[in-house]
Amino acid sequence: MKTQYYFILLACFLLACNKQTKNTNSTGKKVETSLNITTVKSYNYNQLKPLLEKEDDQIYVVNFWATWCAPCVKELPYFERIKKEYASKNVNVLLVSLDFPKQVEKKLIPFINKKNIQSEVVLLDDINEDFWIKAIDKEWSGALPATLIYNKNKRKFYEKSFDFETLENELKTFLNP
Template sequence: MNRRQWMMIGGISVLALVAGILSSHWISQTGLASDPSIKAFFANPWKTPDGKSANSDDWRGKVLVVNFWASWCPPCVEEMPTLDKIAQEYASKNVLIVGIGIDSPSNIRQFLEKTPVSYPIMIGGLDGSALAKQMGNAQGALPYTVIINAKGKSVFTKLGKISEEELKKAINSAI
């Protein structure tokens, strides 16, 4: 091939790349991209530690901070006071924090007796761990936080302990 053909191929490649990036951004911004993991999250039959059913439809239309945690996970336990503080601080701003315990109901109940929080805690169990992986937690480690905006789109994820500043910044950009 001569130089002119290589330049033409290069130019077409660059145009295709730019078109792909722009269309991907547009699909993402318009909400045309559907995230099956978010649908699976809302479709899950969530239960509270005392066995009552939770209606995840009540969570729709809010900025949802989903925190996957376990009572045996030190960083999870360390971030809970921050999550509790922010849950109370942002409640009037249509923000809800939901904790998904990757643990047995009895362990979660015992833990919450000693460390109560104001935000709802759901039982995740092994299904919760699989759901966290679907939502981007490829390592399966804890804690794992996902922020879903009011339109039902995942806009932020964090593996590991989250700081108050980092969480506030992420929530504020999702509001």
């Protein structure tokens, strides 16, 4: 009898650990949980460039960050909140990691999963930073965090960290030109 009990307990534990991306909250409504990211797309600058120059009816918020950058990590929740609150207003958030390529599996992916990051994350893996830093913005020193907000009519680059209110106010200048 005890063996059956332990088997059932083990089966329940394994099923609970193997849950996918949906759970229910106290109202019974399904809510998103961890995506359990296992890979991150790696781009060189030429591959990333089209993501920085789209000319459609969307607004793009592109944040350059790294897991080793404390101000970057501190502001990530603000970008996640922008993604959630402004998705219906055609706002897209892209997080461009400048982490070391050799640490993607050991640091970046576990970080994304632990923080439950829902925005798209890509890795910029291009050693020619003297070129791509100036190509992204001629005034950028390369310091992190840095953010690019753009649409087909306007483009603005920020070499600074944000609090939510300041980020939202900057975004609103693109929503209400």
